[in-house]
Amino acid sequence: MNLKKTKWWQKSVIYQIYPLTFADANGDGKGDLKGIIRRLDYLNDGNPNSQTSLGIDAIWLSPINQSPMIDNGYDVSDYRDICPTFGTLADFEKLLNEAHQRGIKVIMDLVINHTSNQHNWFIESSSSRDNPKSDWYLWQDPAPDGGVPNNWLSYFGGSGWTFNQQRGQYYYHTFNYNQPDVNWRNPDVKAAIYDMIRFWLNKGVDGFRLDASSVYSKDQYFRDNPMKFGATDKNDYNNQHHLYNKNLPDNHQIIKEIRQLIDEYDDRVILGETFIDNRLYDSVVFYGVNNDELHLPFTFEFAFSPWYPAYLQQEIEKKELLTPAGASPTYFLDNHDIPRHLSRWIECSLCTNPKAIAKAAATILLTVRGTPLLYYGQEIGMVNHLNIPPEKARDKAVANPQSGESVPSRDGARTPMQWDDSAQAGFSFGKNVEPWLPVNENYLDVNVENKLKQDDSILNFYKSLLRVRKNSEALQVGRWRTLIYYPYEHLAYLRETEHESVLILINFSYEKDLGLDESIEIPMWEVLLSNKRKTGKIIDLPEKLQPFEVSILRKS
Numbered sequence: 001m002n003l004k005k006t007k008w009w010q011k012s013v014i015y016q017i018y019p020l021t022f023a024d025a026n027g028d029g030k031g032d033l034k035g036i037i038r039r040l041d042y043l044n045d046g047n048p049n050s051q052t053s054l055g056i057d058a059i060w061l062s063p064i065n066q067s068p069m070i071d072n073g074y075d076v077s078d079y080r081d082i083c084p085t086f087g088t089l090a091d092f093e094k095l096l097n098e099a100h101q102r103g104i105k106v107i108m109d110l111v112i113n114h115t116s117n118q119h120n121w122f123i124e125s126s127s128s129r130d131n132p133k134s135d136w137y138l139w140q141d142p143a144p145d146g147g148v149p150n151n152w153l154s155y156f157g158g159s160g161w162t163f164n165q166q167r168g169q170y171y172y173h174t175f176n177y178n179q180p181d182v183n184w185r186n187p188d189v190k191a192a193i194y195d196m197i198r199f200w201l202n203k204g205v206d207g208f209r210l211d212a213s214s215v216y217s218k219d220q221y222f223r224d225n226p227m228k229f230g231a232t233d234k235n236d237y238n239n240q241h242h243l244y245n246k247n248l249p250d251n252h253q254i255i256k257e258i259r260q261l262i263d264e265y266d267d268r269v270i271l272g273e274t275f276i277d278n279r280l281y282d283s284v285v286f287y288g289v290n291n292d293e294l295h296l297p298f299t300f301e302f303a304f305s306p307w308y309p310a311y312l313q314q315e316i317e318k319k320e321l322l323t324p325a326g327a328s329p330t331y332f333l334d335n336h337d338i339p340r341h342l343s344r345w346i347e348c349s350l351c352t353n354p355k356a357i358a359k360a361a362a363t364i365l366l367t368v369r370g371t372p373l374l375y376y377g378q379e380i381g382m383v384n385h386l387n388i389p390p391e392k393a394r395d396k397a398v399a400n401p402q403s404g405e406s407v408p409s410r411d412g413a414r415t416p417m418q419w420d421d422s423a424q425a426g427f428s429f430g431k432n433v434e435p436w437l438p439v440n441e442n443y444l445d446v447n448v449e450n451k452l453k454q455d456d457s458i459l460n461f462y463k464s465l466l467r468v469r470k471n472s473e474a475l476q477v478g479r480w481r482t483l484i485y486y487p488y489e490h491l492a493y494l495r496e497t498e499h500e501s502v503l504i505l506i507n508f509s510y511e512k513d514l515g516l517d518e519s520i521e522i523p524m525w526e527v528l529l530s531n532k533r534k535t536g537k538i539i540d541l542p543e544k545l546q547p548f549e550v551s552i553l554r555k556s
């Protein structure tokens with residue numbers, strides 16, 4: 001791949017902001033757009049040598065549309081407006097403008113598998129069986145015994161069907177019963193959604209992250225899903241093969257249509273939350289047979305991997321094998337739905353040293369081939385909040401009151417960004433405000449201001465890593481090639497272009513021999529970044545790796 005011909009989103013680092021807890025400008029305890037604007041310089045102030053700014057290229061905002069916030073924005077009640085919690089359309093336009101001035105692209109979340117049950121479409125659709133929008137959602141008559149129409153479940157547990165008195169029918173919801181799935185087979189629904197997408201593209205947004213983009217389409221005959229062999233709990237979503245309500249062939253057609261629409265505009269991108277539950281089926285299918293679907297289907301592999309070199313390497317190799325020519329994988333470690341990686345990985349036996357894990361994980365994420373996504377706070381080493389009292393819980397969507405089923409709360413990974421050691425970690429520009437979720441107790445130490453001052457902090461490592469990446473053609477677009485066949489405690493791989501070779505060495509444990517075979521003969525290396533060696537120094541290929549060493553070397 002040639003750097004000049006590469007699209008911006010193939011060489012970008014995208015930073016996910018969870019707007020409710022990133023920065024609160026108006027002092028009501030909830031994050032907002034003006035708060036994000038005030039913190040933009042931290043993300044990228046436009047100065048490539050900045051001492052205080054991370055240097056990311058794009059932000060993805062979790063949903064900011066009008067919403068009753070049952071699923072904290074992933075339940076939209078008006079797609080064309082901004083939720084007053086976050087501000088106004090004018091604030092959004094200002095954010096877009098301010099971000100663009102700094103060279104930051106803006107990606108919105110597009111939640112179009114379902115709406116809120118408070119969206120006008122659903123209010124109308126549920127009012128009778130013969131209103132003009134009666135077919136805009138997935139309505140079915142009760143089974144002959146009055147029960148649910150089929151065995152489809154909600155991702156959050158229990159049946160996915162909820163009865164509606166007015167229509168005397170059930171509607172299907174992949175997620176919470178407040179989030180009815182729209183009927184993508186209805187051309188009017190499609191037209192309304194496509195029109196809304198144009199509305200935001202015309203405002204100048206640079207792209208969308210398509211929420212739940214593998215479940216849009218459902219079987220038109222509403223056939224039962226088969227249960228997995230040996231599974232007994234019929235209420236557990238993971239116990240079914242989702243043959244009839246996930247990854248259907250026509251889902252690809254919908255994404256293709258969205259892509260065509262996007263392509264009418266210059267240089268816009270679509271990312272997609274392509275969750276799959278079958279190891280034989282990979283999210284790479286969402287690039288489309290002719291690279292005509294998603295630009296960046298999410299790669300869930302790191303999020304579900306244990307912290308073991310061989311496992312991670314297998315996942316990288318798999319993606320290298322499967323990703324079509326000209327396309328890039330889209331890796332992430334954390335997002336708003338899963339525990340933060342330092343909380344996940346600190347459990348394992350190789351993980352005695354959290355700072356080392358954070359630096360090693362950052363290095364893998366930012367030096368494998370592809371477009372990395374960062375989740376706010378991971379760059380300072382934020383971990384999950386483990387003691388959120390029940391009365392302060394905010395993740396209400398995960399419970400299904402009809403069945404009593406629920407999945408674990410996601411609140412722990414969504415706590416306020418830790419900016420400094422002032423009250424509430426500087427999350428709110430207001431005084432004495434109770435934030436949306438409690439601040440993690442470790443904020444006196446783990447906060448941006450403090451970590452900027454510590455030379456060897458995770459934050460300063462991320463900053464340097466981002467800069468090294470930005471200045472390296474090989475790290476942005478080079479080929480990936482491992483130098484260890486089946487690693488046990490360390491990784492060693494190359495990123496290469498015609499002009500540049502960069503070697504990445506990551507030791508997950510105590511001192512050991514590098515142990516490469518003779519395939520690598522290059523004599524001298526320049527240290528681009530290391531937690532154990534001096535930057536800029538020219539060295540021989542090291543024979544031994546120091547404990548928890550992370551080094552990025554360029555063929556000199």
Ligand code: GLC
Pocket residue numbers: 071074075111175211212273336337397
């Ligand atoms: C996606 C979002 C998640 C949300 C769900 C329903 O998985 O990432 O937060 O609850 O969709 O919209």
